[in-house]
Amino acid sequence: MSQPKGHPSSMPPLTEAEKQIILGKGTERPFTGRYWNTFDKGVYVCRQCGSPLYLSDSKFHSNCGWPSFDNEIPGAVKRQKDADGMRTEILCAHCGAHLGHVFLGEGLTAKDTRHCVNSASLVFMPASQAPPEKAIFAGGCFWGVEHYFRQVPGVLAVRSGYTGGTVDMPTYEQVCTGKTGHAEAVEIIFDSKRTSYEALARLFFEIHDPTTVDRQGPDVGAQYRSAVFYLNGDQKRTAEKLIGLLRQRGYKVATQVVPASTFWPAEEYHQDYLAKHPGRADCHVRVERFGLP
Numbered sequence: 525m526s527q528p529k530g531h532p533s534s535m536p537p538l539t540e541a542e543k544q545i546i547l548g549k550g551t552e553r554p555f556t557g558r559y560w561n562t563f564d565k566g567v568y569v570c571r572q573c574g575s576p577l578y579l580s581d582s583k584f585h586s587n588c589g590w591p592s593f594d595n596e597i598p599g600a601v602k603r604q605k606d607a608d609g610m611r612t613e614i615l616c617a618h619c620g621a622h623l624g625h626v627f628l629g630e631g632l633t634a635k636d637t638r639h640c641v642n643s644a645s646l647v648f649m650p651a652s653q654a655p656p657e658k659a660i661f662a663g664g665c666f667w668g669v670e671h672y673f674r675q676v677p678g679v680l681a682v683r684s685g686y687t688g689g690t691v692d693m694p695t696y697e698q699v700c701t702g703k704t705g706h707a708e709a710v711e712i713i714f715d716s717k718r719t720s721y722e723a724l725a726r727l728f729f730e731i732h733d734p735t736t737v738d739r740q741g742p743d744v745g746a747q748y749r750s751a752v753f754y755l756n757g758d759q760k761r762t763a764e765k766l767i768g769l770l771r772q773r774g775y776k777v778a779t780q781v782v783p784a785s786t787f788w789p790a791e792e793y794h795q796d797y798l799a800k801h802p803g804r805a806d807c808h809v810r811v812e813r814f815g816l817p
Contacts, residue, residue: 554589557643573619598683660753662707663732664740668808678718753784
């Protein structure tokens with residue numbers, strides 16, 4: 525039987541030294557880990573379960589002696605108060621492996637964040653091994669859209685947020701005014717070996733109504749518009765192809781296909797909202813639109 529994503533047995537057994545850090549919450553000596561000074565292109569995954577944690581683009585020189593990242597793959601890293609009562613511990617969100625600690629306010633990068641990670645907690649996968657890809661869709665209230673995409677095999681992480689507007693770091697309250705120009709959207713990190721952008725785009729067109737302008741059901745406003753925010757030419761062509769197929773089937777598609785701009789993560793209480801509130805009805809229903817008529 526295959527193990528679910530994040531199950532420890534999907535990686536080789538830990539060595540005793542790795543157990544002391546990953547399970548015992550230890551710390552390797554500075555300047556001794558294999559990744560403290562490496563900057564090849566690729567992705568860093570959890571040594572215990574293999575879940576992707578950090579993209580190489582977020583790694584930077586901090587001269588602290590441990591691998592340093594100023595951002596994690598959305599939803600991949602959990603934060604909690606350290607046992608010392610002062611620092612903030614970071615763990616793999618999938619299996620709970622100890623990674624290290626996160627520090628804010630040091631001014632080392634524009635994100636002003638440093639994930640200080642033990643090399644022993646990581647395994648590096650070079651870009652040649654197909655690093656995770658990204659997709660951004662807007663289809664009304666992001667709670668339901670995020671909920672559907674989280675269930676797709678091959679999707680590594682999903683986060684709700686705002687994009688397509690003119691205000692930096694918008695709040696939910698600002699976006700709700702309709703004056704910032706943002707759409708409620710989801711950012712998806714996926715393994716292209718297990719699913720494809722086209723498969724995700726097809727799902728997107730089936731879990732919301734792509735024919736309505738600036739609304740989804742009872743939610744009205746430009747922030748609820750239907751849009752594909754493409755990151756490259758292939759994504760643009762895929763979206764346009766699917767829209768063409770839907771129009772051939774009689775759908776008056778209103779979905780915008782526009783270049784991706786800055787994606788601003790929504791407030792934490794919006795993330796994985798339906799899982800946190802299991803009694804709340806899903807605001808999206810899947811409708812088969814690409815099958816045989």
